[in-house]
Amino acid sequence: MMVLIFSVGCIVLYTGQGKFHSSTLDTLNYVVKQAHITSESLQNVSDYLAAAKTIGVNSVTLAPDVQSNIDKIDRKINSSATTLSYQTKKNSKDIKDALDSVGLALIIVAAVILFLAFLGFLFSVFGLQCLVYFLVILGWILVAGTFILCGIFLLLHNVVADTCVSMDEWVKNPTAHTALDDILPCVDNATAQETLKQTKTVTNQLVSVVDRIIINVVNRNFPPQAGIVYYNQSGPLLPVLCNPFNSDLTNRQCVAGEVDFSNATEVWKNYICQPSSSGICKTPGRLTPTLHNQMASAVNVSYALYRYGPFLVNLQDCTFVRDTFTDISRDHCPGLQRHSKWIYIGLFMVSAAVMLSLIFWVIYARERRHRVYTKNLMD
Missing domain, CATH: 1.20.140 (Butyryl-CoA Dehydrogenase, subunit A; domain 3)
Structure with a gap:
């Protein structure tokens, strides 16, 4: 036993x-x-x-x-x-x-x-x-x-x-x-809140920078003038990038005619011209390859920061x-x-x-x- x-x-x-x-x-x-x-x-x-x-x-x-x-x-x-x-x-x-x-x-x-x-x-x-x-x-x-x-x-x-x-x-x-x-x-809650606010601010400003360039440079039709960026841009107007935030960093809905982070770079590829050695467009188009790459980099970083928003919200609580x-x-x-x-x-x-x-x-x-x-x- x-x-x-x-x-x-x-x-x-x-x-x-x-x-x-x-x-x-x-x-x-x-x-x-x-x-x-x-x-x-x-x-x-x-x-x-x-x-x-x-x-x-x-x-x-x-x-x-x-x-x-x-x-x-x-x-x-x-x-x-x-x-x-x-x-x-x-x-x-x-x-x-x-x-x-x-x-x-x-x-x-x-x-x-x-x-x-x-x-x-x-x-x-x-x-x-x-x-x-x-x-x-x-x-x-x-x-x-x-x-x-x-x-x-x-x-x-x-x-x-x-x-x-x-x-x-x-x-x-x-x-x-x-x-x-x-x-x-x-x-730390304060760090999470500050990080979330900063990611929204950076996303908002990067999109604003891209849209200002699109409105004030890319989509402008004017002859060469002093102080104005000109590279013989022509053709259909480039759609602006949708900003997911208002100026006060509250959420914003996209409107018709805007492209969002997920498809912006692909859509903009249709507007690239063939540039000369001096950077002037030889064919119709609104973007040079260099300018498209710069805008694509801004979109990628903005999208990445935007996607981390829910994660940062989860850190707060x-x-x-x-x-x-x-x-x-x-x-x-x-x-x-x-x-x-x-x-x-x-x-x-x-x-x-x-x-x-x-x-x-x-x-x-x-x-x-x-x-x-x-x-x-x-x-």
């Missing part, structure tokens, strides 16, 4: 420890992945903002104050991205190290218990009472340690359950600066952390709670089996000694 309990306990302990370790690593890897995606997206926004500073359409660039603001927000973005990535990786590494240590400790404990049970059985069979008593002393120490480990894992099981409950509560009522920040910290915690609670928490429970149940079964074995060894050794003593008297 004791052998059966011990065997089942070891199986439950070994299986639970392995699955708990695997489940925890999967959860940590998922958290690190989410943090990496967010950090990488922030870095991409920073790169596109930096690229916007170098954009020039027909020598027209962003306003100096906008370029200065880009430098300021870039520093904040890089700091937030670095902090998010570093803190998440550090917390993940600390938890993994602790898991490895606990896993090694459980394996050592199980191996020692198994070896001790084998020796105790042999010594009790051969009637080596002194060695049996010595093993009993060691066994009780080991049983006490195993029960302590059992209690620790019971506490760990409760901590996992409480953390999962806390995640659910945080998802429903997000709170700044909680213990959950140690798992996956939110990006920490939606990416909320989504991560929701996924963990739904997909990972059940396994973590189940497998941590297996560990302390396995430890309890092993501890109980060893404790009963210790009692059996003492009884069996005494009984054997009593038989030998009685036999000697009868002889």
